[in-house]
Amino acid sequence: MITFDQIETELHPIFARYANDVRSLDWLIVNRDLNGRVRLIAPESAKLDTIKLPMLQALAVDLAEALRPHSHPSETSILFEDSREEALQGASAFALEGYDSVWIADRLATEGDWAHIEGESQGAPRVVFFSIKGGVGRSTALAATAWAFAQAGKRVLILDLDLESPGLSSSLLPDERQPKYGITDWLVEDLVDNGEAVFQDLRATSNLSHDGEIYVVPAHGADPGDYIAKLARVWMPKVTADRSREKWSARLRRLIDDLERRMEPHIILIDSRAGIDEVASACVTELGAKLILLFALEGSQTWTGYRILFEHWRRHGAANDIRKFLQIVGALLPEIGRDEYVRGLQESAYDLFADTLYDDIPAGDIIGDRFHFETTDELAPHSPWGLKWHRSFAGIRSLHGRLSEIDADEVRSIFGPVIKGIAESLGMEDVGV
Numbered sequence: 001m002i003t004f005d006q007i008e009t010e011l012h013p014i015f016a017r018y019a020n021d022v023r024s025l026d027w028l029i030v031n032r033d034l035n036g037r038v039r040l041i042a043p044e045s046a047k048l049d050t051i052k053l054p055m056l057q058a059l060a061v062d063l064a065e066a067l068r069p070h071s072h073p074s075e076t077s078i079l080f081e082d083s084r085e086e087a088l089q090g091a092s093a094f095a096l097e098g099y100d101s102v103w104i105a106d107r108l109a110t111e112g113d114w115a116h117i118e119g120e121s122q123g124a125p126r127v128v129f130f131s132i133k134g135g136v137g138r139s140t141a142l143a144a145t146a147w148a149f150a151q152a153g154k155r156v157l158i159l160d161l162d163l164e165s166p167g168l169s170s171s172l173l174p175d176e177r178q179p180k181y182g183i184t185d186w187l188v189e190d191l192v193d194n195g196e197a198v199f200q201d202l203r204a205t206s207n208l209s210h211d212g213e214i215y216v217v218p219a220h221g222a223d224p225g226d227y228i229a230k231l232a233r234v235w236m237p238k239v240t241a242d243r244s245r246e247k248w249s250a251r252l253r254r255l256i257d258d259l260e261r262r263m264e265p266h267i268i269l270i271d272s273r274a275g276i277d278e279v280a281s282a283c284v285t286e287l288g289a290k291l292i293l294l295f296a297l298e299g300s301q302t303w304t305g306y307r308i309l310f311e312h313w314r315r316h317g318a319a320n321d322i323r324k325f326l327q328i329v330g331a332l333l334p335e336i337g338r339d340e341y342v343r344g345l346q347e348s349a350y351d352l353f354a355d356t357l358y359d360d361i362p363a364g365d366i367i368g369d370r371f372h373f374e375t376t377d378e379l380a381p382h383s384p385w386g387l388k389w390h391r392s393f394a395g396i397r398s399l400h401g402r403l404s405e406i407d408a409d410e411v412r413s414i415f416g417p418v419i420k421g422i423a424e425s426l427g428m429e430d431v432g433v
């Protein structure tokens with residue numbers, strides 16, 4: 001009896017027995033269903049082929065036996081489809097190592113697809129604040145960034161997408177400024193074509209800045225309403241009258257595009273949920289981000305989590321698509337022993353990038369679009385932008401209270417490298433820090 005993780009390993013010796021015949025097929029899918037049971041999906045044309053069909057049947061018998069209990073009985077273990085695209089139907093898929101035309105497809109109960117990376121959006125740059133663990137100062141850094149960009153005269157749009165533990169907007173806006181509705185309301189109303197009813201009352205202007213504007217779109221409105229009942233529906237895909245299906249992340253993107261058209265911000269800051277979570281997956285991979293900040297504390301808890309994610313990107317062939325957007329942020333740098341701490345962080349981050357997302361070429365080399373930064377290269381995405389722990393931000397109750405009385409020098413000393421890093425990577429060097 002094998003476990004889920006052994007499925008892929010077990011496939012290799014079996015496929016090796018049929019390698020030449022398998023390679024003669026246009027495509028072949030090893031389908032892992034919702035329960036983690038394996039079936040083959042083969043081209044319809046193979047059904048009438050006197051050589052290919054018996055080969056597939058023999059392969060199916062071997063797989064059914066070797067993959068138990070992660071298999072279907074051999075008599076029901078082959079499905080046929082006209083094309084690979086129809087067979088995949090939105091499943092997450094990656095190639096079986098050593099075979100160009102054999103794909104392992106995963107049917108998942110959730111819609112989040114960490115391995116599908118949407119290209120950068122065309123309008124205002126979108127910056128995602130993500131971390132594998134919570135409570136590392138993401139929302140505070142986002143607020144300080146918004147403040148700095150607004151001070152430089154920029155219009156900043158903030159989206160609170162930490163839907164399951166919202167709080168950014170109540171922290172950024174005093175009670176009397178909270179808008180009536182939030183992102184959750186729009187996602188639920190959109191399912192019944194009623195998004196317009198809440199769209200106008202979805203945003204508020206923060207009073208943090210006196211020069212530019214900071215618009216805040218909260219997770220929920222001033223009165224959250226039946227938030228739990230709404231939250232449980234935000235992930236629903238929308239099926240229209242003509243039976244077309246729009247994933248929830250595509251609906252969210254549509255909302256952000258509409259907000260962007262209406263408010264014409266210079267920059268969009270997205271507060272993502274922490275962890276390997278479905279909403280976080282949409283924020284990181286599907287909203288067209290130009291920059292994804294990965295907040296990190298030095299320690300095995302951080303790196304074990306990021307490694308799971310980075311390995312997934314590598315295995316699914318997404319390394320090239322995602323790595324250009326990533327940047328490590330060294331969160332809450334300690335007052336004592338800071339330099340040594342940062343060195344440790346940089347080395348751990350390098351090990352992770354080198355093992356998973358950098359190309360297998362010598363460190364320091366760039367060959368075409370292949371690259372592998374050196375451990376100490378300050379410009380490398382693994383080289384942390386530092387964000388200092390500072391007692392004036394520890395345990396504060398509201399950011400609008402804290403930031404409205406803020407001293408620019410203090411912001412510069414705590415958040416300067418992050419604000420400067422964002423401004424430079426977006427080509428907005430006029431944002432002073």
Ligand SMILES: Nc1ncnc2c1ncn2[C@@H]1O[C@H](COP(=O)(O)OP(=O)(O)OP(=O)(O)O)[C@@H](O)[C@H]1O
Nearest residue numbers: 134135136137138139140388389390393394395396
């Ligand atoms: N630079 C800082 N120095 C000291 N304390 C900080 C700093 N930034 C944030 N904090 C404090 O750390 C706590 C967590 O901060 P914050 O809410 O910004 O983190 P988060 O990563 O957004 O957390 P969550 O995962 O809960 O959303 C808060 O009490 C905050 O006041």
Ligand SMILES: [Mg+2]
Nearest residue numbers: 138139162168
């Ligand atoms: Mg937060």
